[in-house]
Amino acid sequence: MKSRSKRILIIVVCVSILFALGSCNSAVNQEGQSEIIDEFTFIDDVGAKFTIEKPYERIVSLYSAHTENLFTLGAGEKVIGVNTASIYPPDAAFLPMYDYREGPEALIAAAPDLVIVRPFINRNYPDYIKALKSAGLTVVSLYPESSSDFERYIMILAMLTGTQDNATRELALLAERLEAIADKTGDIEDKLTVFFEATKSSYRTVTVDSNPAMAIQIAGGINIADDVVAIETGSTIAEYGIEKLMLMADEIDVYISQRGAMNSGGSIVSIPQREGFHAIKAVQEMRILELNEKIISSPTFRYYKGVSEIARMLYPDVMDDYSVYKSDEALTRESYAAITVMFSHTPIFIPSSSHYYEREYYNHTYGLLEDVEWNDDNFDFIETAVMSGFMRSYENEDGSEYFDKDGLVTRADLALTLYIMGDYQTSAKNTDIIDIADCENEAIIQKVVDNGIMFVDSDGYFYPNQTVSANEAIEILERLEGNL
Template identity: 40%
Template sequence: MNKQSKIISVFLVIFIITILAGCAQTKPASTPDNIMVVDDLGKEVKLKEPAKRIISLYTGHTENLYSLGLNDEIIGVSDSESFPPSALKKQSFSYREDAEKLIAAKPDLVLIRTFIANNYPDFVNKLETAGIPVAVLYPENVDQFLQYLKKLGKLTGKEKEAGELVDQFNSQLKKIGDVVAKIPQQERKKVFFETTKDITTCTPDSIAAFILEKAGAINVAIDAKAVRPGSTIASYGQERLLAKARDIDVYLVQKGEMNKTREEEIYLRPGYQAIKAIQNHQVFLVPEALVSRPTMRLLDGIAEIGRVLYPDYFKTV
């Protein structure tokens, strides 16, 4: 091979290497439908890429999307938003209205909860018939909540941020646990937690019961049974409640859309004067959003109840 042929060969090799390198750099990082989660109905929700136009029809979803750092991606929210304040500026949608309004907004993901799927199936069917992915998600306990955060992260391209939220939640739980561990058993308060004014409470496997436990409370209604399979609401009744009247140190009332009872009303209920907490003026209202809504603010709920029950121990939390 002469000198000129060698030079041409070298240039050809360099040219081929350059072409191959360029192809490697432009190769797509993902393939179609490579994002998939199984929602709470057992349905596979598939996306070609992370959702960029999201409509959330549940306040908990909205709050968690913001916690993941999503703002511009949220193009619509429910008509009952309260937190964060910026969510109130988003366009609102309702599952009680015709689905056409939502379809016209061209979302690439709609987030709903099981209540909507069970009670408004035609609304959901219209969305899916129009080719809009619908994810039905509603964690009933804290373990499910942490898995739910990861599913949200996968659907929105925020898996790293979701993992950080899970770590943060567990880390804060440990710190609170260290505080509660210092409270002597004889100082632990026995608590009844009212969810609605017709004397319902939370089931032992619910998020609210978890909050009570982590705040160091002894739940006097640990024997509560769900009103129906899959529900975290339990009917307790006045007779059962008054049978434990002398044991109830603190009477907590969840205040929200389901229960708008005022504190003074509880003191005036017939028969309630027998309850130890009523006699000692130990009735407290706690926001539903902090004790039952599956968001990172559950940590605030634990701290708030902890300060009610054990102010000396929780003053630094």
């Protein structure tokens, strides 16, 4: 089979079983029985039949994946409340929050016309569901279990919110994005081998039919744990164990650790510290990827981001090809954000704690740049560039943050990136910089000049506010490579 057709087959297979099992830390529930009967009628995943007379307008979502998918479908404005784990998109994190582990009174008082739950809640909190229904609320329970379930699940959300056209478009876009990644990695001859740590418990991994295993395949990796058996019927978690891991230690090129509330795997700092782990090739070479469970195991449209992150860790030169930005035109801050993240191969930042917005942060808070929407193409690059300190955000008088996407990158901006990425100290050289007083941060400019990463002109001027082209920025960044 030729590589192109083989890749398409992989995508077809992957998309067809995508989200088959949702969160990969639990056994599949057996309720899955949703069915779309006609344009207005469906049966949910606990067997209840609904006929939609008009789209719902006041929705409470009690599952973070539902919340995320509703926003992706363009129904975010209809969402009036969420569960406590719903912190994406960032807009959702500031909605009223409801907890099914507590009483239903607050939710009932909010008077939603629809509450979307999942069968897990029906099973484990039947009194809560009963109370909602007794109060006259419409409660729909959904959870995608199989290939057709994901598409059907999305289409039921679309029926509920009147967003069918958006749903069709987003499903097609997801498939396109996955295929684009497979296209990039498909022709790579020397495929790298991956171990996926699903949970820290006994070094468990995932079954070959799980979302993460599919992601490894689409990303062009070889899953070293391709012969594992689920810990229980229907689960995507499989035992691997320390003995087997050590046996395969010198064959593991990349070690992926799933992180998040449900699956708190190890970190890039703690994994190398584990006893015996220095024997693992990926640990020796520090090719460890922390992967947020929300983009690899959760049944949402963000799955492609998880696949992309794996591909970036496996084949950074192919995936992080920032040369596409090369140009003699003045460089915008938006493009520069992409270049800095690609150049440094920095994994995209995604908060892993559902408590993320409960505290204040110095400099920047994820998702709160008022001119960068969560569904912008370069959202992840901008967030990661700012979150890593490569670029600064700005503050309005009211304290809100903005990024100025269309603003142009200056030499002072470049100096900041170089100083944060590199490891420079004050030099005794102390170059005379005529216009140092024009620099917002004199110390940083002085250090990048003294360390020979940026230069003053023959008259001793640095020109901190002069804009740069993409070509100039890339050329200067590449001077760092030996110093990173």
